[in-house]
Amino acid sequence: MKQTPDLDRMKRDLAALIAMPSENPPGHEAQVADYVAACLKPLGFVITRDEYEAGRVNIEARLDNGPGPVFALNTHMDVVPAGTGWQHDPFTMTEEGGRLYGRGSSDCKGSLVCMMEAGRMLAADRAEWRGTLLLVFVADEEVASVGARRYVTTAPHIDYVIVGEPTSNTTYAAHKGSLRPLVRVHGTPAHSGTPDLGDNAIYRAAALVNMVAAEHADVVRHIDHPLVGAASLTITRASGGHADNVVPQGCELLLDRRMVPGEDEEAVKAQIASLLARANAQAGVRAEIVEFRPTTGGAVETPADHVIVQQGLAVCRANGVAEPGPFGFQGACDLVHFCNAGAAGVVIGPGVLSVAHKADEYVPEADLPVAACIYRDMVIALMPV
Known part of the structure; x- marks a missing residue:
């Protein structure tokens, strides 16, 4: 039987990460990276920490589970500056009306906690999948994607990648x-x-x-x-x-x-x-x-008939997403760098894109367990026993 997500734990993780002001500039993702390592290392993940500048850190958590594909769950640890106009403290998670407010709640610390939770579930139930799972959390996506560009130059071959961005848990197969x-x-x-x-x-x-x-x-x-x-x-x-x-x-x-x-x-x-x-x-x-x-990078598209897009649609639908896509981002994200390095990927994540980068950014609480289950089920579907 599949493991189920622990929403209370996810909310604690999100509150802790929101309290870490990884605003870019200047970034300072190190505190977030250290928190991730402390959560995942006891579960058997092998941690690689790459501090490429003072306070600027990429982190990879690797779980080997026999022969099979390599699947990366990726998102970024930096957030845009808080700015002004907030009705809530941007660095204190506030629960109100089914929403979890705070800078980065939607873009992209919500995705990060869901990927960590998926990693926990998959680590606890290794009989469901085979291969290598990578949780890859990078620096600097909001300015120039230095973290992702650097990571893919030395990363192992990656077969599949899901990049976490606020898509309301739908499948995005392209971005500008x-x-x-x-x-x-x-x-x-x-x-x-x-x-x-x-x-x-x-x-x-x-x-x-x-x-x-x-x-x-x-x-x-x-x-x-x-x-x-x-x-x-x-x-x-x-x-x-x-x-x-x-x-x-x-x-x-x-x-x-x-x-x-x-x-x-x-x-x-x-x-x-x-x-x-x-x-x-x-x-x-x-x-x-x-x-x-500097910019995040170029445009990319994964063909609609590719297995990762088709599985994304099926898994999102199976987890209650009525219109799973495929859709496309008006902006850019780190998917292009993983695809340029040979991976096939999609963008899926909790949160409402329209509130990203704005005051009173939030993620719907109900999005979190759904996203964690989507990540879990995508790994299981594409890394069969």
Whole structure:
């Protein structure tokens, strides 16, 4: 008989993890990693702790159970900064109306406690499955996915992965990716009393802004994907000038390009470079890409007929999820890095995506045991005896 989740224990775990402020920046996931190790090591998991910078830690808990596939349950230990506007203490779990409030409750410490609980159940009932189970909890997903990128370079071959993100316990088989080029527009400085002697970089940037908007409207938003929707191109930051009485010599624009599965990252970079070349030819805009700012990574899709997607739908449905998917993330997550390393994966987790990154973030209490059972049953289904 399958083990069942202990909701009270899961809530204690979640309360403990919420109280650990692993806000990124700066991260400081070490305390979370040490808590995970203390919970799982007594159950027979072999713990590997990788502190790649001071306080920045990946942790792997490995349970070998005979020959068979390698299955990873992965999520991240960092959270976005708490910010303002909370009606509840962001670092004290508050129970109210069937909801568990706190920063990270949905994104992604709820997934983490459910994966730990699934690990406990699977460790207690090894007759139900065969292979190697990995619980992989990484740093820095919210900024640049340094943790996941680093982990997959030295990880063993992984056959299957479930990445925990708030999906309301449905199956997501695809997610978007992102590029953030920082573009510098050049001008010629002059005294602001004689502006005609200079070339105002902000005016030049304004012409480029209009071309970026047109590129999104006419081209990019028509690149569509059935699960994640349309690609996009927008500007999220602008900064120009260096003195109140000087015609600006420079203006910087941060572009945000969201890619859909099937788009090639190098081809997208070439399209952005082509846009800057057209701006120069048509409007005299002298612009260059200074750098590509760190992002979570590229887009990915696991085919709908793949066994892990089909099992995800079946297991979610069997655990009471009426519409299990498959769906797609508008944002990005660490799935792409595991897939690039050869794993097949999906994204499943407790919590409501619409409240992630917001004040009064919460996870529905009822989501937790369901998610733990989904993780348990996915391992059993794909790692048969």
